[in-house]
Amino acid sequence: MKKIFLTAFLILASLQLSSQDLLDILELEAPVTENIVSATFKGTRIVNGHSIKNRKDSELEFIISHRFGRVNTGFEELFGLDQANIRFAFEYGLSDNLTAGIGRSSFEKTYDGYLKYSLLKQKTGANSFPFAVSLFGSIAAKSQKAIAGNERTLAESLFYVGQVLIAKKVNSSLSIQVTPTYVHRNLATIDADPHDIFALGFGSRVKLSKRVSLNAEYYQQFQKLESINTRNSLAFGIDIESGGHVFQIILSNTITMVEKSFITETTGNFFGGDIHLGFNLSRTF
Amino acid sequence: MKILYAFFVCLFLVSFTNAQERFLTKKGMISFFSETPIENIEAQNNQVLSIVDASSGKMAIAILMKSFMFKKALMQEHFNENYVESDKYPKATFKGDIIDFDNITTSEITLAIKGNLTIHGKTKEITIEAVTKKTDEVIEMTGNFFINLSDFDVKIPSVVKNNISEKIKVSFRLYHKTYKK
Numbered sequence: 001m002k003k004i005f006l007t008a009f010l011i012l013a014s015l016q017l018s019s020q021d022l023l024d025i026l027e028l029e030a031p032v033t034e035n036i037v038s039a040t041f042k043g044t045r046i047v048n049g050h051s052i053k054n055r056k057d058s059e060l061e062f063i064i065s066h067r068f069g070r071v072n073t074g075f076e077e078l079f080g081l082d083q084a085n086i087r088f089a090f091e092y093g094l095s096d097n098l099t100a101g102i103g104r105s106s107f108e109k110t111y112d113g114y115l116k117y118s119l120l121k122q123k124t125g126a127n128s129f130p131f132a133v134s135l136f137g138s139i140a141a142k143s144q145k146a147i148a149g150n151e152r153t154l155a156e157s158l159f160y161v162g163q164v165l166i167a168k169k170v171n172s173s174l175s176i177q178v179t180p181t182y183v184h185r186n187l188a189t190i191d192a193d194p195h196d197i198f199a200l201g202f203g204s205r206v207k208l209s210k211r212v213s214l215n216a217e218y219y220q221q222f223q224k225l226e227s228i229n230t231r232n233s234l235a236f237g238i239d240i241e242s243g244g245h246v247f248q249i250i251l252s253n254t255i256t257m258v259e260k261s262f263i264t265e266t267t268g269n270f271f272g273g274d275i276h277l278g279f280n281l282s283r284t285f
Numbered sequence: 286m287k288i289l290y291a292f293f294v295c296l297f298l299v300s301f302t303n304a305q306e307r308f309l310t311k312k313g314m315i316s317f318f319s320e321t322p323i324e325n326i327e328a329q330n331n332q333v334l335s336i337v338d339a340s341s342g343k344m345a346i347a348i349l350m351k352s353f354m355f356k357k358a359l360m361q362e363h364f365n366e367n368y369v370e371s372d373k374y375p376k377a378t379f380k381g382d383i384i385d386f387d388n389i390t391t392s393e394i395t396l397a398i399k400g401n402l403t404i405h406g407k408t409k410e411i412t413i414e415a416v417t418k419k420t421d422e423v424i425e426m427t428g429n430f431f432i433n434l435s436d437f438d439v440k441i442p443s444v445v446k447n448n449i450s451e452k453i454k455v456s457f458r459l460y461h462k463t464y465k466k
Contacts, residue, residue: 021345022336022338022343022344022345022380023345023347023378023380025307025309025336025345025464026334026335026336026345026346026347027347029309029311029334029336030311030334030347030349031311031332033332033349033351033352035351038362038365038366039362039365039366056357056358056359057358059358059359096358172372172373210366210367210370211367211442241367242442242444242445284359
C-alpha cells in the first residue's frame, strides 16, 4: 500500500517537474509589488476644484484659464464671449507629494496661492489601500479697489479655504472624489453673511477614450451668503490630453476659478441657461 | 513491480536534476531607447524576471511594464496609461529557444535566441542575438535589438509623432544564478 502511494507520488512529482512551463515558474517567483494607482485624475483640477493630482517633483506647470460670460446673454454679447475672466497661474512640485501654486484672476483682481499635500495614496498589490487622501489649503486676496467709503484693509480682503480631497480610481475608466470643504472670509458684506461656510464637493472622471475624459463636479453648500442669491456650483468638463498638455473645455454656472468664489459666490442657474463656457490650458515644463 | 519502482525513482531523480539545471534572475535589466532629433526617451527596468533551462536551452522572460522607470514622471504616466496600457496588459513576456545552447562556454560567445515576444497583448516572433557565457553557477546574457511599435499595436498620436521613434532600441543584461526550488 505504502509503495503504491510512493509510486503515485513519484509519477506525479516527475510529471509536474518536467512539464512545468518556464513562464509559470516566473509567475510563481514574481515578488508581490506595491503599485501606486496613478492617473486618478489627469489635471490638477477636476473641473473648477482641485483633484488629488499633484505636480511631480520639480515640475512646473503654467495654466491659462478662461471663463466667458453666460451663454444666455444672447447674440449681442456673442453668447458670453464678449466678457471673460482670465486666470494665469504657475504650479510647481516642491516634491512628489507637495505642490504649490500662485495665480491671478481678472475677476475682482484676485490673487490666490495654495498648497496641496498628498497624504495617502491608493495602492494595489502589497500594502494595498483603497483610496487616496490629499490636504489642500488656499488663501485668496481681493485687490480690486472698493468704492469710496467702503475701503478694506488687507486683512479684510483675505479668504481662506481648507479641503480634504478623498479620491478613488474605481477602475481604469472611472474615478470619483469627495471633497469636504471649509471656507472662511474675514469680511462679511452684511452682518447676516456667515464668516464660515462648510461645503461638500463631489467629482468624477469617466474616460471616454485613451486621451479624452468627461468630468463632472458639484459643491453642496451647508451655509449660504445672504447678501447675494447663491447657488451650488455645478460644472462639466472634457479633458483632452496630448503629450505634455491637458486641455479642458468647461461648462459651469460660475465665472470664477478660485475656490472661495466658485464654492460660495456662484449665482448662475445652470438649468436656467446661466452657463459659462471656459477652458483650462496647461503646459508642463 | 520493483523494476517499475526503480524506473520511477530514476525518472524522479532525472527531473529533479533537470530542475537543478535551471538558472533564474529576479533583478534582470531591460531598458529601451527612443531617439529622435527632438528628444530622446529612455526607461529602465531593473526587476525583470528571467529563467534559462540549461537542459533544454529554453528560456522565458517576464517584464512588469509598471517597473519601467523614466526620467520624467509624466512620461512614465503616459507610457503606462496611453501607450502600453499597463492596467490591461501588465506584463510583456518572451519565450524562446537558445539556438546551439550546447556551444555555451565560460568565455563569451554570441548565440541566437528565437522566440515569441508579447507586448501590449500582441505577439511577434523575433530572433535576437545575445553575448552569453556560463559557469556552474551563472548564465550571463547581454545584448540589444530593435522592435517596431507598430508590430505591437502601440499607436503614436500625430502631435508627438516627431518626439517618439517608431523603432525602439531594447537592451538587456540578465545575470541568471542557479535556481533552487
